[in-house]
Amino acid sequence: MSQLQRHIPVMLNESIDAMNIVSNGSYIDATFGFGGHSEQILRNLDKDGKLNAIDKDRDAINLLNPEIFTDERFSLKHGCFSDLGKFSKEWGVYGSVNGILFDLGVSSHHLDEPARGFSFNKKGMVDMRFDQTSGISACDWIKDVDEQTLSNIIWKFGEERYSRRIAKSIIYQREQTTITDTEQLSKIIDKAVPRNEKHKHNATRTFQAIRIFINKELEVLKDALHNSYNILAPKGRLVLITYHSLEDRVIKDFLSVTDENLSTPRGLPIKSEFLKKMFNVVAKSIKPSSDEIKINPRSRSAKLNILEKVNEDYD
Numbered sequence: 403m404s405q406l407q408r409h410i411p412v413m414l415n416e417s418i419d420a421m422n423i424v425s426n427g428s429y430i431d432a433t434f435g436f437g438g439h440s441e442q443i444l445r446n447l448d449k450d451g452k453l454n455a456i457d458k459d460r461d462a463i464n465l466l467n468p469e470i471f472t473d474e475r476f477s478l479k480h481g482c483f484s485d486l487g488k489f490s491k492e493w494g495v496y497g498s499v500n501g502i503l504f505d506l507g508v509s510s511h512h513l514d515e516p517a518r519g520f521s522f523n524k525k526g527m528v529d530m531r532f533d534q535t536s537g538i539s540a541c542d543w544i545k546d547v548d549e550q551t552l553s554n555i556i557w558k559f560g561e562e563r564y565s566r567r568i569a570k571s572i573i574y575q576r577e578q579t580t581i582t583d584t585e586q587l588s589k590i591i592d593k594a595v596p597r598n599e600k601h602k603h604n605a606t607r608t609f610q611a612i613r614i615f616i617n618k619e620l621e622v623l624k625d626a627l628h629n630s631y632n633i634l635a636p637k638g639r640l641v642l643i644t645y646h647s648l649e650d651r652v653i654k655d656f657l658s659v660t661d662e663n664l665s666t667p668r669g670l671p672i673k674s675e676f677l678k679k680m681f682n683v684v685a686k687s688i689k690p691s692s693d694e695i696k697i698n699p700r701s702r703s704a705k706l707n708i709l710e711k712v713n714e715d716y717d
């Protein structure tokens with residue numbers, strides 16, 4: 403079975419409806435993955451529409467469905483969505499994009515492919531990088547990290563109450579033998595956790611924490627959200643599928659900051675009653691249907707958020 407056949411896009415109809423697609427508009431898929439959402443966006447565009455996409459993972463580009471690749475309305479770059487401003491300028495769409503989709507986190511490919519090291523129940527090297535062409539693998543990071551830092555990361559990005567015990571145990575085991583594979587790591591974590599949680603492997607939170615840290619997931623999301631205002635056309639939409647509360651927190655903080663800053667050319671003496679919010683929340687925290695969760699259990703933690711740009715561009 404090919405990667406494309408195996409991948410089921412999450413909240414596909416809901417997210418495409420949320421994009422409010424104009425057939426000759428310009429769109430960005432900021433997390434191309436295996437192109438499930440991109441294919442559907444292209445189906446909604448006419449010959450004048452345009453879809454640009456990026457993904458941090460080279461596999462997403464190397465295993466690309468040739469049908470999409472030959473579509474003249476489509477282009478795909480390898481990169482991080484925190485650089486969307488730069489990419490939009492290269493594509494010639496800066497300031498005129500009608501919608502940007504973020505389907506955050508890992509793809510099925512990441513979890514299913516042992517060699518990527520994301521999954522605690524598939525034996526492979528603990529890598530966890532979306533972009534294997536740069537940065538440090540989780541395995542190399544674990545070799546040198548100090549106990550306090552490790553414990554803080556597990557607490558901050560995994561919200562793991564046993565972060566201290568787990569960190570202590572990882573550091574102790576690291577002194578006995580090099581920790582390189584996911585099976586070793588998940589066993590160490592499992593032993594360090596005193597109480598089992600129902601329906602959740604004891605290594606879930608720690609693996610999530612290490613992955614978020616290694617890929618700087620929250621920092622790049624924050625940057626991308628802030629850059630999006632100038633990339634979008636007026637009324638352009640940001641459609642975000644999130645998978646955990648830390649991502650939701652970044653969106654919430656972004657909205658509170660943009661509400662405070664308001665959309666106005668800096669330094670102009672405009673009375674506050676004429677200032678507008680930068681983004682309206684069209685809808686938030688929409689959950690997948692129970693039917694979707696039955697077919698694709700990985701969608702169960704998904705939440706769809708829709709924001710719309712309120713005002714004209716400024717710089």
Ligand SMILES: C[S@@+](CC[C@H](N)C(=O)[O-])C[C@H]1O[C@@H](n2cnc3c(N)ncnc32)[C@H](O)[C@@H]1O
Binds near residue numbers: 439458462484505508
């Ligand atoms: C949930 S999958 C997307 C699946 C896709 N919507 C589909 O239907 O095939 C998330 C994808 O985003 C990519 N990704 C994660 N963080 C990224 C970032 N900062 N910049 C670009 N791509 C990123 C991952 O490599 C992964 O392929």
